[in-house]
Every structure is written in C-alpha cells, then in structure tokens.
Amino acid sequence: MGRKHNQAGAETGGKMRLRKLLISSAILLALTPVAGQAQDAEELYRERTCIACHGAEGRTPIMDEYPRLAGQPAKYLLLQMQAIKSGERLNAHSVAMKNVMHLISDAEMATLAQWLSDLPEQE
Numbered sequence: 108m109g110r111k112h113n114q115a116g117a118e119t120g121g122k123m124r125l126r127k128l129l130i131s132s133a134i135l136l137a138l139t140p141v142a143g144q145a146q147d148a149e150e151l152y153r154e155r156t157c158i159a160c161h162g163a164e165g166r167t168p169i170m171d172e173y174p175r176l177a178g179q180p181a182k183y184l185l186l187q188m189q190a191i192k193s194g195e196r197l198n199a200h201s202v203a204m205k206n207v208m209h210l211i212s213d214a215e216m217a218t219l220a221q222w223l224s225d226l227p228e229q230e
C-alpha cells in the first residue's frame with residue numbers, strides 16, 4: 108500500500124518537474140535579448156503577410172502602385188500603418204492592406220517600422 112502511494116507521488120513529482128521546465132523555457136524565451144529583434148521583425152513581416160505585397164525587405168512591391176518601405180523614416184512608416192489600420196488613409200489600394208491589419212498589434216507595428224527603416228533603400 109505504501110509502495111502504491113509512493114509511485115503516485117513520484118508521478119506527480121515528474122509532472123511538476125516537467126511543468127517547471129516548461130515554465131522556465133517560456134521565461135527564457137520572453138527574456139531573449141534585443142539581439143533577436145531583427146529576426147523577430149523579419150519573421151513578423153513574413154508571417155503577417157506584409158511580404159506578399161511589399162516584397163522581400165520591403166524593397167520589391169508586387170505592383171508599381173504599391174510602395175517600397177525599406178529605408179523610409181520609422182516614424183513615417185508607423186504613422187502610415189496606423190492610418191491604414193484605422194481607415195484614415197483610404198483608397199482603392201490601401202483597402203487591401205487594411206484587410207490584414209487586424210493581424211498586427213501597435214507594438215508589432217512599431218517593431219516593423221523600425222526594422223524597415225533600418226534596412227538599406229537599395230540592396
């Protein structure tokens with residue numbers, strides 16, 4: 108009887124250790140330093156579909172009517188993203204982009220604006 112109890116105890120201990128491990132991994136990820144930020148921005152840019160219209164590193168838009176983003180001032184880029192998201196900047200082309208802007212938070216817009224701005228205008 109005592110043995111059975113111990114086994115159950117060992118199992119619970121194992122689960123707790125696993126949970127602790129998962130929690131510390133999550134904390135480590137959250138604490139990943141700013142060095143990883145460029146990578147995160149690039150990933151965001153791909154994941155949130157920006158790349159589909161504005162091209163790799165915001166330099167090769169799919170249509171001549173679509174803007175290049177690389178190397179423009181971060182503040183300008185951020186303001187335009189906000190204006191497109193809110194509908195303040197609205198035309199036949201910006202509507203396409205407005206449709207994906209629910210995918211992205213204010214903080215992510217700022218990260219992307221900074222990353223795009225830091226990229227060279229020409230390759």
Ligand code: HEC
Binds near residue numbers: 161173187208
């Ligand atoms: C479906 C196509 C499409 C997608 C997806 C898209 N955009 Fe755009 N974006 C546009 C178009 C078109 C414009 C220009 C709209 C206009 O003519 O006013 C634009 C404009 C911009 C501008 C303003 C540029 C300037 O010079 O004024 C920024 C910044 C921008 N997009 C960033 C992004 C980011 C970041 C993402 C991803 C979250 C994204 N876009 C996703 C099509 C898209």
